[in-house]
Amino acid sequence: MNDSDLIEKKIRLPPPWQIAIGSILVIAGLLILADPYLWPGHLRWLALIVSGLLLIGWSLWARRIIFWIVGSFLFSLGIAWEGYLFLAPLPFEFIIWIGVIAVGVAISGLIIGLLTPCFFTRSSGWAFLLAPLGAVTAYVALFTHARLSDIAFLFSVLGGLFFITLGVRYRSVGWLIPGGLLLGIGPGIYALISRLPIEPLLTAIGLSLLWFAFGWILISLTSRMIRQSALWWPLIPGGVLGIAGISLYIAGNPSATPTLLSNTGSIAIIVFGLYLLLMRRGVQR
Numbered sequence: 001m002n003d004s005d006l007i008e009k010k011i012r013l014p015p016p017w018q019i020a021i022g023s024i025l026v027i028a029g030l031l032i033l034a035d036p037y038l039w040p041g042h043l044r045w046l047a048l049i050v051s052g053l054l055l056i057g058w059s060l061w062a063r064r065i066i067f068w069i070v071g072s073f074l075f076s077l078g079i080a081w082e083g084y085l086f087l088a089p090l091p092f093e094f095i096i097w098i099g100v101i102a103v104g105v106a107i108s109g110l111i112i113g114l115l116t117p118c119f120f121t122r123s124s125g126w127a128f129l130l131a132p133l134g135a136v137t138a139y140v141a142l143f144t145h146a147r148l149s150d151i152a153f154l155f156s157v158l159g160g161l162f163f164i165t166l167g168v169r170y171r172s173v174g175w176l177i178p179g180g181l182l183l184g185i186g187p188g189i190y191a192l193i194s195r196l197p198i199e200p201l202l203t204a205i206g207l208s209l210l211w212f213a214f215g216w217i218l219i220s221l222t223s224r225m226i227r228q229s230a231l232w233w234p235l236i237p238g239g240v241l242g243i244a245g246i247s248l249y250i251a252g253n254p255s256a257t258p259t260l261l262s263n264t265g266s267i268a269i270i271v272f273g274l275y276l277l278l279m280r281r282g283v284q285r
Helices: 017-038 043-062 065-087 094-119 127-143 148-170 173-195 201-223 235-252 254-280
Strands: none
Touching: 017 043, 043 065, 065 094, 094 127, 094 148, 127 148, 148 173, 148 201, 173 201, 201 235
């Protein structure tokens, strides 16, 4: 058989990402422009679905996982908005926006977590954490009478747990730091907002600073789960904030000094006990 008789299989390479993204943006823009004339209120969200599907297709063709993740999120967000418009067309309040976006996050977490191993070799276990995070936030935002501060508090707590779980799962201190800070800052700000109407200003600020200190101490504690020795430097800002918080709390409400000191001692005992438990269960390298 001559060489001229051989059939050469040519593999078509995907277009560069600039061409792919540019084309997707043009299509999405045209759909959004046509929204008031063809399908008012729907085409703008359909643009998210179409853009997500096109981006997913290109990412699978080009084997680019980051675009697969972005496309899955866009598709899920569009599905969430269209479903909301069909099932429960309530007024577009800001808290409703948060709830619908949370639904999209939950859907995208399931899509990424379940389908990524089918197309890529990268691990996607972290995506399964987005599903409960988004579901709980969506439930509180859409089906309860929660305030915006309640949503922010819930998001900070769930987000902090999410980052700490990632840090322990992938043995990375870089994830533990934002996790601990979110678990301290979120409740701290919430305590400040909720206590200001009923407590003196100094007492409310002191309580929030104590929560901030807890976040830094939590970084040191959780680091013991993935290291032979705990990180000690987070205890410096944690200690400073803790002392300042106790001082302001006592200055604002001197009669509460015995109770505060008693509770602080109890918490210190608990923290030390947790450290001993984590030291016992320290990860062996």
